[in-house]
Amino acid sequence: MSFDRDRLPEPLAYFQGEGLTLQGRGKWRTTRCDFHDGSDSMRVNIDRGSWVCMACGAKGGDVLAHHMQRHGIDFVQAARALGAWTEDGAPPPRPRAFSATDAAQVIVLELLVCLVVISDARRGITPNEADWARFLAAAGRVETIAQEFKT
Numbered sequence: 001m002s003f004d005r006d007r008l009p010e011p012l013a014y015f016q017g018e019g020l021t022l023q024g025r026g027k028w029r030t031t032r033c034d035f036h037d038g039s040d041s042m043r044v045n046i047d048r049g050s051w052v053c054m055a056c057g058a059k060g061g062d063v064l065a066h067h068m069q070r071h072g073i074d075f076v077q078a079a080r081a082l083g084a085w086t087e088d089g090a091p092p093p094r095p096r097a098f099s100a101t102d103a104a105q106v107i108v109l110e111l112l113v114c115l116v117v118i119s120d121a122r123r124g125i126t127p128n129e130a131d132w133a134r135f136l137a138a139a140g141r142v143e144t145i146a147q148e149f150k151t
């Protein structure tokens with residue numbers, strides 16, 4: 001049995017299938033957040049399937065992560081539910097320690113938070129207290145990781 005990432009559904013189809021209405025154009029869409037019942041705080045990347053809520057901080061790197069967190073199921077259950085689990089005899093993936101790849105993923109997501117705040121600012125939208133706190137937290141996390149991997 002093994003995980004086949006190529007079999008994951010297209011992000012747009014997946015999120016719509018979860019009952020979300022994606023607003024806006026381009027690769028970043030806005031939708032409601034079911035994690036804290038927010039009306040329009042979730043940003044979804046329809047190319048990569050990554051998602052982040054500007055209000056409650058729920059986030060993940062792909063549709064699989066969303067399915068796990070949204071439905072409270074583990075990796076294999078989510079992969080199965082999304083048709084990305086193949087029964088071909090290979091061993092299941094082993095959980096890893098926090099690697100440089102994980103760190104890079106966290107940094108990408110935190111940068112995304114910064115990007116949203118900055119692009120909002122560019123359009124004349126002043127970040128509210130919650131967004132600003134999130135922005136500072138993101139900067140703090142990147143700093144922490146920078147320390148962790150300092151050689």
Ligand SMILES: [Zn+2]
Nearest residue numbers: 033036053056
């Ligand atoms: Zn939220």
